[in-house]
Amino acid sequence: MKIGIVCYPTFGGSGVLATELGKALAQKGHLVHFITYQQPVRLGSFTPNILYHEVQVPTYPLFDYPPYETALASTMVDVIKNNDLDLLHVHYAIPHASAAYMAKQILKKEGKNIPVITTLHGTDITLVGRDKTYAPVVTFSINESDAITAVSENLKAETLSHFHIEKEIEVIVNFVDVSRFNRKPIDAFRRVIAPNGERILLHASNFRKIKRVQDVVQIFAAVNKQIPSKLLFVGDGPERSTAEDLSRELGVCDEIRFVGKQEQMEDILAIADLFLLTSEYESFGLAALEAMAAGVPVVSTNAGGLAEINVPGETGYMSNVGDVESMTRQALQILKEDATLKSFKERAAAHSKKYDIHYIVPQYEKLYERFL
Ligand code: GMT
Numbered sequence: 001m002k003i004g005i006v007c008y009p010t011f012g013g014s015g016v017l018a019t020e021l022g023k024a025l026a027q028k029g030h031l032v033h034f035i036t037y038q039q040p041v042r043l044g045s046f047t048p049n050i051l052y053h054e055v056q057v058p059t060y061p062l063f064d065y066p067p068y069e070t071a072l073a074s075t076m077v078d079v080i081k082n083n084d085l086d087l088l089h090v091h092y093a094i095p096h097a098s099a100a101y102m103a104k105q106i107l108k109k110e111g112k113n114i115p116v117i118t119t120l121h122g123t124d125i126t127l128v129g130r131d132k133t134y135a136p137v138v139t140f141s142i143n144e145s146d147a148i149t150a151v152s153e154n155l156k157a158e159t160l161s162h163f164h165i166e167k168e169i170e171v172i173v174n175f176v177d178v179s180r181f182n183r184k185p186i187d188a189f190r191r192v193i194a195p196n197g198e199r200i201l202l203h204a205s206n207f208r209k210i211k212r213v214q215d216v217v218q219i220f221a222a223v224n225k226q227i228p229s230k231l232l233f234v235g236d237g238p239e240r241s242t243a244e245d246l247s248r249e250l251g252v253c254d255e256i257r258f259v260g261k262q263e264q265m266e267d268i269l270a271i272a273d274l275f276l277l278t279s280e281y282e283s284f285g286l287a288a289l290e291a292m293a294a295g296v297p298v299v300s301t302n303a304g305g306l307a308e309i310n311v312p313g314e315t316g317y318m319s320n321v322g323d324v325e326s327m328t329r330q331a332l333q334i335l336k337e338d339a340t341l342k343s344f345k346e347r348a349a350a351h352s353k354k355y356d357i358h359y360i361v362p363q364y365e366k367l368y369e370r371f372l
Contacts, residue, residue, distance in 0.1 A: 001368055002031045004079060006072070006100065007091040009040040011235065011261055012206055013286040014121035016042050017151070017174055018091040024177075024361045026050045033079055037068070041263060053079050069095040069102075076103035080114050087115040087371055089364075090145075093124040094134055097141035104144075115371035118145035120169075122283030125150075125159050126304075127210070139163045146371055149364075152305030155283040170367065173308075174286045175360035178353055181293035183270040190271040193257065199229040199335050202272040202296065204265065204287050205279075207237025212301075215278035215324050217243050219299075221250040222328040227335055231256040234268060269294030273341060274331055280321050282306050293352035297344035299330045309355070315348040 003025060007018030019042040022032040026049035034040060037055045057071045076088065076099060088103070090096035100116040107114050120142070123129075129138040142148055142165060149172045150156040156169045194200050201220055205211040213233070220231040233243065233256065240258065247253040262268055269275075275291035277300040282288075284305040288298045292309075298316035300306045301323075310316050317330035334344050 001025075001087070001365075001372065002033070002083060002085045003368065004033045004035055004076065004085045004088040005091070006035045006076070006088065006096045007040065009034075009036040009038040011041055013174070013284070014092045014119075014124075015040055017121070017286060018089075018119075019043055020175070020177065020357070021089075021361065021364060022050060023047065024357055025365070028361070028365070031083075033083055033085060035072070035075055035079055037072075051083075069099045072096070073099040073102040073106070076100060077106050080107060081110075081112070085114065087117060087368055089117045089119065089368075091119045092121050093118060093129055093138050093142060097145060098137050101141045101144045115146040116144075117147045117149065117367065117371075118142055119172075120148065120150045120155055120159055120283075122151070122155060122281070122304075123210070125155060125162065126281055126283065130162050135163070139165070143167060147367055149367070151284045152308050154305040154308060158283075158304075172360060172363045172367070173355060174284045174289060175355050175357045176286075176289050176293040176352055177357045178293045178349075181266050181269060181290055181352075182349065183266050183294065185270040186267060189267065193232065193271060194230045196228065199223075199227055199273045199341075200232060200271055201229060201274045201276055201331070202232045202234065202269065202291070203276045203278075204234035204262075204268075204291075205237070205277075206235055207239040207243070209239060210280045211237075211239065212278040212280055212322070213239045213243040214246050215322065215327070216276045217246045217250065217252070217256070218324045219276060219278070219328050219331060220256065221247075221252045222324070223331050223335065224252055224255055226332060229255065229335070232268065232272065233258045234260075234262050234265070236260050265290060266294060269296055272296045273345075274299060274334060275316075276327070276331070277301070277306065278321075278327065279303055279306070285309060289352060289355055292348040293355075295345040295349040297334050297341075297348045299327050299334065301327075311347075311351060314344075315351045316344065
């Protein structure tokens with residue numbers, strides 16, 4: 001099949017998932033065309049069967065807001081026509097679903113039918129999409145998609161309760177390439193971070209408000225009082241300075257490293273003992289799944305779709321949003337004894353196999369085939 005994938009090219013979960021999907025499809029022999037404003041970060045080096053088309057947005061003095069959506073729709077039309085694509089799979093509704101609708105209508109006039117599949121990822125529904133500035137266009141363009149998928153049962157329910165959706169939403173959960181995350185820790189790296197064999201806690205996100213990174217610092221400060229430990233913060237974003245300030249205030253800044261945006265998550269996760277995800281909402285929590293695949297248990301909130309992937313007492317624990325005390329107790333419970341930690345690590349890794357790329361990617365292929 002010749003498939004167009006439209007996504008955000010950044011470190012966010014929707015872009016990561018879309019890129020990994022494209023790579024997996026290409027490996028299976030499909031021809032994949034990424035259409036984005038920047039090369040997706042997880043794309044890596046040259047891969048046969050993968051083409052990348054950059055959306056250029058010409059500026060003009062009149063434009064206070066350069067019209068990205070128009071440029072995207074025009075690029076979609078161009079790529080679909082010139083490469084005779086079979087379908088377009090857009091990830092994250094805003095503005096990808098509406099740009100796809102526009103491209104579809106233009107191509108229809110020229111006698112080409114291009115099926116559009118929209119995958120909903122989270123904040124496009126639960127936060128931004130619900131804003132009344134966007135909601136009518138989001139609702140319309142989702143309904144005009146030939147198929148709609150959501151990454152968790154929770155996101156499907158959220159979509160149905162907040163938008164008037166006239167079509168079936170199919171749930172295709174996020175996936176992870178288990179073989180890639182199943183790495184041996186690099187000893188030298190572990191020693192740099194935890195020279196005295198301290199436990200390593202980890203948080204990775206885009207540091208938006210919704211992630212509640214201040215809770216991560218508080219949990220760590222309390223854990224650190226009882227267990228020699230270090231905290232790694234991976235990623236960057238608006239709340240990073242809040243986390244840094246709080247770590248100084250709580251006297252744990254020497255035990256915390258902010259390593260910024262990182263591409264080699266598998267090597268970082270390999271040295272970690274516990275993943276903390278304190279979000280107010282996660283439609284799924286792909287970062288937590290990748291942690292599990294690396295054999296890292298997860299202490300998280302029970303918000304959104306997290307309850308679908310984190311199994312209490314098996315892969316980690318869950319607490320209500322903001323319940324720092326409970327999450328601290330749970331982290332200590334996992335980290336205190338070597339034997340307990342080992343069994344949580346093993347169970348987390350085993351559980352992640354249910355979400356292996358080899359089970360989930362065929363579900364997308366099956367969906368695509370319906371439209372050919
Ligand atoms: O978590 C973010 O803020 C990034 C966001 C995105 O749209 O890139 O992630 C969303 O999509 C991921 C992949 O499907 C999910 O694993 C994340 O849970 C979801 N984030 C939220 O719902 C907040």
